[in-house]
Amino acid sequence: MWTIEEEQSFRDDLIDKVISHANSSDGMLSRYELGNFPYAGKDIRVIDVQGGIWNPGASWPFAEPLRATLSINTTLSGKYDDQEVQGGLWRYDYQSGSTEGKNSKLRKAMQLQLPLLWFRQQATGDYVPYRVFIINDFPSERYCLMAPDRALAVASQSESPIERKYAERLMQQRLHQPAFRAQVISAYETKCAICTLAHGRLLDAAHITPDRDADSSTSVTNGLSLCKIHHTAYDINIVGIDPDYKVHIREDILQEVDGPMLEHGIKEMDMRSLWIPPAKSKQPDRERLAERFRVFQNQ
Ligand SMILES: [Zn+2]
Numbered sequence: 001m002w003t004i005e006e007e008q009s010f011r012d013d014l015i016d017k018v019i020s021h022a023n024s025s026d027g028m029l030s031r032y033e034l035g036n037f038p039y040a041g042k043d044i045r046v047i048d049v050q051g052g053i054w055n056p057g058a059s060w061p062f063a064e065p066l067r068a069t070l071s072i073n074t075t076l077s078g079k080y081d082d083q084e085v086q087g088g089l090w091r092y093d094y095q096s097g098s099t100e101g102k103n104s105k106l107r108k109a110m111q112l113q114l115p116l117l118w119f120r121q122q123a124t125g126d127y128v129p130y131r132v133f134i135i136n137d138f139p140s141e142r143y144c145l146m147a148p149d150r151a152l153a154v155a156s157q158s159e160s161p162i163e164r165k166y167a168e169r170l171m172q173q174r175l176h177q178p179a180f181r182a183q184v185i186s187a188y189e190t191k192c193a194i195c196t197l198a199h200g201r202l203l204d205a206a207h208i209t210p211d212r213d214a215d216s217s218t219s220v221t222n223g224l225s226l227c228k229i230h231h232t233a234y235d236i237n238i239v240g241i242d243p244d245y246k247v248h249i250r251e252d253i254l255q256e257v258d259g260p261m262l263e264h265g266i267k268e269m270d271m272r273s274l275w276i277p278p279a280k281s282k283q284p285d286r287e288r289l290a291e292r293f294r295v296f297q298n299q
Contacts (some may be wrong), residue, residue, distance in 0.1 A: 002064045004112065011070070011115050014039060015131045018046060018117060025200040026190050027182035028126035034119065046071055047119055047127070052095050055105045068109035069102075071117035073127060088156045088168035089135060090175060092118070094142040106144055110134035118146065120179065124186055128178045148174040180223065181205040187282040188225030193274045194239065194247055195265070197227045204231045208288040221285040224274075229265060238266065240296030243286040245274040248296065 034047035048054035119127035147153035155167035184205035240248040249270040
């Protein structure tokens with residue numbers, strides 16, 4: 001049998017690969033992909049066939065049984081009440097039936113402090129993967145609490161209000177950012193809105209104006225899919241985008257002469273039309289663009 005350390009490193013490696021695979025496109029994976037995930041020369045199932053809790057059993061392609069739940073998932077149509085709860089921790093409801101059975105291996109993940117995957121279904125039907133730890137368990141209320149990081153979970157329960165607030169904010173970001181990225185990148189069909197570069201791992205979901213709403217899931221119109229270089233250039237106002245979806249490059253940069261990245265990657269983008277999602281409901285908000293463009297013009 002695997003030692004606990006071996007199981008831990010297997011889980012870490014698998015979780016990294018699942019998240020990295022998702023981020024090579026729009027940050028999401030379909031249920032089919034999660035049922036046939038390529039790992040160590042095999043196609044393995046990393047999500048339960050139908051239910052929420054996946055405890056690999058006899059069909060698991062590795063000889064070693066796992067001590068605890070490998071993954072949990074939340075569907076949009078589900079009857080369960082998974083949500084962010086006070087303190088930044090996230091709630092996951094038990095699967096119906098006995099508090100033992102499938103649910104007992106969730107408890108095992110908590111006792112052994114083993115990381116697991118949490119798949120959150122998005123509006124597209126696909127799932128965003130998260131690495132989580134089970135932090136606390138309430139069998140009589142039939143739910144557990146989870147967090148993206150054990151140290152953050154401890155800090156979120158701290159007696160110091162400053163430490164607590166800081167941990168809560170980080171955990172909220174960790175919860176919302178991957179879902180925001182998935183929505184934006186998928187709306188832009190995994191392309192940079194400025195240069196149309198189509199490599200998911202080189203793309204970010206940028207905010208047009210600072211997101212005051214903690215629930216970024218509603219703010220795809222405040223997002224732009226941008227490659228890393230154009231994201232940073234937009235953030236520092238080398239690039240501006242006007243409310244008519246035209247790209248502008250700062251005047252002094254247009255005068256500069258340098259190698260191919262500046263010439264082709266930046267200067268040639270001047271006056272290009274932004275590539276925007278076909279769906280009107282997902283196109284960037286013109287008022288936010290205008291607000292942001294004034295900052296570019298007045299620098
Ligand atoms: Zn770009």
